[in-house]
Every structure is written in structure tokens, then in C-alpha cells.
Amino acid sequence: MDNKRSLTTLTLLTLAYSAVFVFSAIEPMSRAVWIAEIIPVVLALGIIWVLSINYKFSNTSYILMFVWIFMHTIGSKYTFAEVPFDWFNELIGSQDRNHFDRVAHFSIGFYAYPIAEYLIKKHAVKPVIALLFGLFSIMSLAAGYEIIEWWYAELAGGDEGIAFLGSQGDIWDAQKDMLMDTLGALTSLTLLVFQRRVFSSSQAK
Template sequence: MRHLPKILLVLYIILFSVLAIEPYDRATWLVENIPVLIAVSILALWHRSFVFSNTAYILMWAFLSYHTLGGHWSFERVPFDYGNQLISSFGLDFIFPEGRNNFDRVGHFFVGVFAYPIVEFLVRSSLVNNRFVALLFAIFAIGFWAASYEIIEMYYAVIEGGTSGSLFLGSQGDVWDAQKDMLLDMCGAILFGFLAIITIPKDHKN
């Protein structure tokens, strides 16, 4: 579908505009949406020189929309009761403990969707000669971003302090929150990166 990227962009702009109205905490909303707006801007400008597959655009749109929802309420206050109940049924309490709003933890897993366009770009641009190498690069790239983002969160929480700092950090009392978030980022990257290497059309032989 040729115009899908433009349709998704319009849908995102509408969603962003609605969720920009009276967020729970304006300062938290701002810092949460800065990286999202940067990503959207890069994708919009890059579209002129490189067009990703519809699958890649849908995955990225889904994550960016999910993150924007989190920024509106602040992640730990998003209505996510049904999601928490569903997660608890899988017995993953170590990473998704009961009594905690796990909307942000799920979001960290879906950060991994960006491994899909990374692999796709590397393969289709012939920047690597092996799909497995492209997969490894995508995983390492997501891991680097995950660690960097946790450092940014920590510095903001220390410098800003107060409610905004606590909401942006989003640890919800878990001292291992940063490590679990990075683990989920990497798990998502492995899944979506592998999905990319098996779904990119076979005419891309690299």
C-alpha cells in the first residue's frame, strides 16, 4: 500500500494532538515525547530517500503510539488492569510483578520493534553481507539505546526531582527496574530482528 506511511503519520498526529490535551503531568509528558517526536521527524524526512516495508512502518507506528499513550498518563498511571491480569497468567512475576503497573514493562519489550527496520535497512541497502550479522547489529543497537535511555532517566530524575522526576524514572519502587527494562528491550530486539530476517523478500540475497 503506497500511501500507508502517510496514513499512519496522519493517524499519529491526530493521536498525539488528542493526548497532548491535559496530560497528567506536563513536564513528564514533554520529556517522554521528545524522543518520540525526534523519531517521527527522522522517519518523515528519511522517507524521501529510503522507504521501509509496510510491516516496518506499522510496527514503528504501533510502538510510537503506545509510548505516546504512556506519556499522557505517565506510564505508571495508564489504565492497564486487564493487561496486568493477562500478564500475571503467564507466571512472569519476576519481570511483571503483581501490584505494579506493567504498561511500561510491555512498552520496553516493544522498543524491540525497531530491530525490524534496522535489519531491513542493512539488508536492502547491502551494508552487510549476512542477515545474521544484520540481526546482531540491530540487537546491539537496541541494547545501546536501552542503556543510554536508562542513564538519561536517572539523570533527569536526579536533576528535576519531585513528581516529574519520579514519574519519568518510573521505577515504581523496583531497585532492579533499569536492568529489567534493558532485558525486555533486548528480548524484543531478538524477536523482531529475527522476524525481519525471515520475512525480508528472498530477492534481497544479502
């Protein structure tokens, strides 16, 4: 029953994402940037579905994984520096930059949850090691993605490269993005720890 419910959640999230994907594909701010940004999203979605053939993640895992998928797809339409996000920027009292990319990076850290959940459920390693592996996996991914951004920006050059990089003039943008990835991972892993205290060790809903 739990596996069937998880598959239903994955299917519904994918259907909802399809609408967002179509929305993002209609007259994006930069078609080249849209293509470059949408490729990792489609790959991530494909990997989630392939993994789900033999293993069903919890509903929480699927929801957390789709937060980034939705946000990154929206960012691909406008470019991350131009996403309409004034309400949040005003909420935190920031007028000098668009913080949508920071929030999106924070959501990348949520993938630490399904990584640790999988290792715990499979009894592959001790829970503490599973949590650390989830954290370090995200930190490594964050560093790797910043390198890819740098390469693409160098190759594309001009406004397209700047739009993809999304640094908005901040010389510490890469470091701050990696910090947000890490904080997102720590937040999701804290949620996992809390849930395993509330529910039985065999559940992570």
C-alpha cells in the same frame, strides 16, 4: 509500486498518530512529564520521515516503528505508571505494578527490524552481521535511554522525577527495561528472518 504503497502506509500511520498526539496533549497528568516524554517521540517521527525521503522501508518496518510511537505517546499522557492497563496486569496475574512500561520497552526493540532490513537491502553487510548490528544497536539505545532517565529524574526531583523514571519501587527496573528492549529486538529480528525465508531475498514486507 512498493515504494508508493510504503509511503501510503507511513502517511496513514502519521495521520492516525496525529489524533493520538492531540489526545495526549489534552490535560496530561503532568505537563512537564508530557513534554519530556513527547520530545523523543517527535524526534523519532521526524527522523523516520527524513529517512523516507530517499529510502522507503517496508510496510512491516513502518508498522513496527509506530507501535512504540503510539505507546510512548499514551504513556506521556498518563505517566507510564498510571496508564489504564489493568486488563493486561490481570491477564499476567500481576497486581503489584503497572506493566505498560514493560510492554512499551518491548516495542522499542522492534526498531531492530528496520535497521537490519536497511543493511540487508543495501547489501551493506552480510545478513548475519545486519541482524547482529540491529540487535546491538537496540541494546546500546536501551542503555543510553536508562542513563537519560536517571539524569532527568535527578534534575527534576520530587514526584515529577519519580513519574518520569517510572520504576514503581523496583530496584531492578532499569535492568528489566533493558531486557524487554532486547527481547523485543530478538522477536522482530526473528520475524525478519522468517519473512526472508518465505519471500524472496529482495522483499521484507
